[in-house]
Amino acid sequence: MTDFKELDPLLHQSLRLAVMSLLASVVSAEFVYLREKTGSTAGNLSVQIDKLQAAGYIQVVKDYNGKKPRTSCTITPAGQAALEAYVKALKTYIQL
Amino acid sequence: MEKQLTQKESLEIIHAMVQQSRQRVGENGVFYLLWGYAVLVAALAHYILLQSGYENPWMSWMLMPVAGLLSGIIGYRKGQSATVRTHVDTAMAYLWGAFTVVLITVLTFSGQIGFTGSYPVVILLYGLGTFVSGGILRFKPLIIGGIICWICGIVAIFSSFDMQLLLMAGAIFCGYIVPGHLLYAQRND
Numbered sequence: 196m197t198d199f200k201e202l203d204p205l206l207h208q209s210l211r212l213a214v215m216s217l218l219a220s221v222v223s224a225e226f227v228y229l230r231e232k233t234g235s236t237a238g239n240l241s242v243q244i245d246k247l248q249a250a251g252y253i254q255v256v257k258d259y260n261g262k263k264p265r266t267s268c269t270i271t272p273a274g275q276a277a278l279e280a281y282v283k284a285l286k287t288y289i290q291l
Numbered sequence: 292m293e294k295q296l297t298q299k300e301s302l303e304i305i306h307a308m309v310q311q312s313r314q315r316v317g318e319n320g321v322f323y324l325l326w327g328y329a330v331l332v333a334a335l336a337h338y339i340l341l342q343s344g345y346e347n348p349w350m351s352w353m354l355m356p357v358a359g360l361l362s363g364i365i366g367y368r369k370g371q372s373a374t375v376r377t378h379v380d381t382a383m384a385y386l387w388g389a390f391t392v393v394l395i396t397v398l399t400f401s402g403q404i405g406f407t408g409s410y411p412v413v414i415l416l417y418g419l420g421t422f423v424s425g426g427i428l429r430f431k432p433l434i435i436g437g438i439i440c441w442i443c444g445i446v447a448i449f450s451s452f453d454m455q456l457l458l459m460a461g462a463i464f465c466g467y468i469v470p471g472h473l474l475y476a477q478r479n480d
Contacts, residue, residue, distance in 0.1 A: 207296055208296065209304055213304050216305045220312035221376060222377060222378060222381060224376070225375065228374035232308065260371060
């Protein structure tokens with residue numbers, strides 16, 4: 196009997212999963228980049244980024260590019276591990 | 292209330308986002324064009340001035356600090372406006388940083404190395420830079436250009452100084468200028 200691994204509820208949500216997948220593929224990304232690539236609204240993205248940050252999956256740095264405020268996100272080692280575990284768990288379902 | 296994701300949808304999201312994060316390589320084209328033409332003009336001018344018996348034929352290389360300044364400005368501007376930092380960016384930064392260090396070292400100590408040895412080494416260096424960056428960017432014309440530079444460099448070792456200048460011009464044309472135009476054409480893809 197195949198063992199169904201539990202899927203991390205923090206990652207098992209479309210926008211959070213999209214953000215984590217993007218950040219896992221790059222070194223760091225700004226809020227505008229994440230919004231553009233996920234096609235989400237600024238408000239929704241902001242909420243999900245806060246949740247991921249609170250969980251320690253991503254690191255968020257807010258500074259300025261000249262006069263423009265800038266928010267940069269980087270995946271943490273914990274976030275990387277969580278995403279890998281999530282993909283591994285996903286595969287136990289797909290194998291069937 | 293958001294509907295529950297299916298496992299298939301999850302994999303599709305991950306795949307789609309990984310695809311989205313793939314970089315547009317064309318943006319690098321401008322640097323290959325800038326340096327390519329600068330070296331081409333300087334090398335050919337040096338050759339012509341040498342043949343004309345001009346007193347300081349190497350003066351054409353004063354174009355290099357100008358190119359360096361332009362390259363720095365363009366690079367800085369691109370860095371400021373970029374909204375993402377990728378692994379390709381990191382790799383390219385280390386590659387061209389190391390390239391610059393070695394290039395400046397070889398040229399600074401070309402007296403000790405020997406003038407007839409320095410230029411072939413520089414041509415071989417061009418080959419290293421373009422070959423590796425071609426691999427990083429997965430862009431074949433750069434890889435081929437790099438190999439051509441290496442061939443020119445090896446021939447240059449056995450050539451007279453004025454021939455070395457022509458070989459340098461040929462190497463930079465194949466290694467920087469042609470791939471540079473091909474990259475630049477793709478910049479909005």
